[in-house]
Amino acid sequence: MDKVLMKGNEALAEGAVRAGCRAYFGYPITPSSEIAEYMARKYPKIGGTFLQAESELAAINMVYGAAAAGARVMTASSGPGISLKQEGISFLAEAELPCVIVNISRGGPGLGGIQPAQSDYFQATRGGGHGDYHIMVLAPAGVQEMMDLAIEAFELADKYRIPVMIMAEGTLGQMMEPVVLREQVAEFYNKPWATTGCKNRKPNIINTLHLSPDVLEQRNVHLQNKYINIKLREKRAETYMTEDADIVVVAFGIMARVARKSIMEVRKQGVKVGLIRPITLWPFPDDVVEKVSDTAKIFLSLEISMGQMVEDIKLAVNGRRPVDFYGRIGITPNPEEVSKRLLMLAAEEGLR
Amino acid sequence: MKIVAQKPESLTDAQFHYCPGCTHGIIHRLIAECLDEMNLRESAIGICPVGCAVLAYNYFNCDMLEAAHGRAPAVATGVKRMLPDRCVFTYQGDGDLASIGMGEIVHASARGEKITVIFVNNTLYGMTGGQMAPTTLLGQVTTTSPYGRTAEQAGYPIKIAELLAQNEGSAYISRMAVNSPANIRKTKKSIKKAFQTQIDRKGFSLVEILSTCPTNWGLSPIDALKWLEENMIPYYPLGEFKVKEDMQYG
Numbered sequence: 001m002d003k004v005l006m007k008g009n010e011a012l013a014e015g016a017v018r019a020g021c022r023a024y025f026g027y028p029i030t031p032s033s034e035i036a037e038y039m040a041r042k043y044p045k046i047g048g049t050f051l052q053a054e055s056e057l058a059a060i061n062m063v064y065g066a067a068a069a070g071a072r073v074m075t076a077s078s079g080p081g082i083s084l085k086q087e088g089i090s091f092l093a094e095a096e097l098p099c100v101i102v103n104i105s106r107g108g109p110g111l112g113g114i115q116p117a118q119s120d121y122f123q124a125t126r127g128g129g130h131g132d133y134h135i136m137v138l139a140p141a142g143v144q145e146m147m148d149l150a151i152e153a154f155e156l157a158d159k160y161r162i163p164v165m166i167m168a169e170g171t172l173g174q175m176m177e178p179v180v181l182r183e184q185v186a187e188f189y190n191k192p193w194a195t196t197g198c199k200n201r202k203p204n205i206i207n208t209l210h211l212s213p214d215v216l217e218q219r220n221v222h223l224q225n226k227y228i229n230i231k232l233r234e235k236r237a238e239t240y241m242t243e244d245a246d247i248v249v250v251a252f253g254i255m256a257r258v259a260r261k262s263i264m265e266v267r268k269q270g271v272k273v274g275l276i277r278p279i280t281l282w283p284f285p286d287d288v289v290e291k292v293s294d295t296a297k298i299f300l301s302l303e304i305s306m307g308q309m310v311e312d313i314k315l316a317v318n319g320r321r322p323v324d325f326y327g328r329i330g331i332t333p334n335p336e337e338v339s340k341r342l343l344m345l346a347a348e349e350g351l352r
Numbered sequence: 353m354k355i356v357a358q359k360p361e362s363l364t365d366a367q368f369h370y371c372p373g374c375t376h377g378i379i380h381r382l383i384a385e386c387l388d389e390m391n392l393r394e395s396a397i398g399i400c401p402v403g404c405a406v407l408a409y410n411y412f413n414c415d416m417l418e419a420a421h422g423r424a425p426a427v428a429t430g431v432k433r434m435l436p437d438r439c440v441f442t443y444q445g446d447g448d449l450a451s452i453g454m455g456e457i458v459h460a461s462a463r464g465e466k467i468t469v470i471f472v473n474n475t476l477y478g479m480t481g482g483q484m485a486p487t488t489l490l491g492q493v494t495t496t497s498p499y500g501r502t503a504e505q506a507g508y509p510i511k512i513a514e515l516l517a518q519n520e521g522s523a524y525i526s527r528m529a530v531n532s533p534a535n536i537r538k539t540k541k542s543i544k545k546a547f548q549t550q551i552d553r554k555g556f557s558l559v560e561i562l563s564t565c566p567t568n569w570g571l572s573p574i575d576a577l578k579w580l581e582e583n584m585i586p587y588y589p590l591g592e593f594k595v596k597e598d599m600q601y602g
Contacts, residue, residue: 054456061427065431
């Protein structure tokens, strides 16, 4: 199949188009802006709606309206902008409105910087806004996956009526790789709940207010049951050389690629290292981690943060094995320093 | 038997939760009558605010959404852009629209978003117990301006209709009041014009409606109507501030 050289942000945007998304509302922020620019160029030609909102708040609420109207809709931003969107994401989660939210992530806190980072992991996987809720979070590790997971995200969003976030480091947004263009999605979900005008039916109401304590509890139980269902069916991870590994690195996104390079290097020196790459950050693939902990001696969480996913690994390992952490912020750890850390770990644990 | 008055089809049978003497009920009825008379109920999609009218989705007998505080114009934008042939309206109070939602309303107007906004101005935050709003008059006592609003401490009340009329995207902007039968009739006429502006795709439309809050003003319903007339109308003059007849775009 023919391959096209594409930038990650553009591959993601084209993936959304191929998933049938014809509505984009966003606000410019580095390093995500190419997604908005791509849609601004593309949509006038194919009958889609691109609108540059006055703020991140407005953008996410336009997403709320478009999703309520039954459309496949997307917005994209980065750290500080995603923080601003959290009010809307909480409402979307409660109203069970499907949509795709992209975080081309950079380092914080505050304005932080524009270098790639994974330090929005907690925000993404713990709900991020007020109330008891989760959104699904997908983490691509290459430009092809930027496209593939964009398509997947819309399917999951409609299937479970849930906001789905794609969290990809700025690196993935900005770098170019060859991509196989996927087929246009042809089948879509019926949305009888959408507010489209009540002709020939009773009025639909999309609402997140539940003043009665009983009703509020029922709504929360309903959401939790949905999350349990998603946890049962949708956890995804890729494993690499974990079968015989003494040390198992857990890394997602661009860090998984750094880890692969280090693993090949360190294996040459006789240390058995493997990799678990979570593809869904929520639900976290704790089943895979738990299974690997039958054979692994120690885990290493490798992150572009000060240590966030490491907590989910510890929950999954549940005290059966030690869990080490290596991470930096602002600077993406390179394969050499990761190899060094792995060799040090092997020496400490007597694994060489 | 001849029916001389009945509940509009665009209202449900649900009992209003509004306080006695509050004019939200009148405004709801006017909107519903307009939807009925203009045959818009089945194509209408309404967006509620956060505030006293947060439960309006229980009262309007058409598709309804409940938005976050101040965000109704952005939500309406999302709906309208997906469904350009539907009638999309927001119903917002002065805390919701003129304070926390100022960004959304100004830009919806500037974009000429083809939606209709019903803006209920009663000079304070009603549902939260009568706090000062951007529309609170100078000298007016509220729970957060207990000695009366001063310009030095809290600035001046915002005139939304005049402000938004300046935007090129605004096609119909008016300020009405529901303090007398004559004004109620004028208000209904204005709401119809606003909906017609949307149907004709002329641009953004908003009707600001001066309304009473007897509970938080500490007045009887009759005294509240008098207070509106004597204090609000001199500062917030009634009338049409923008009527764009010719321009069509989009």
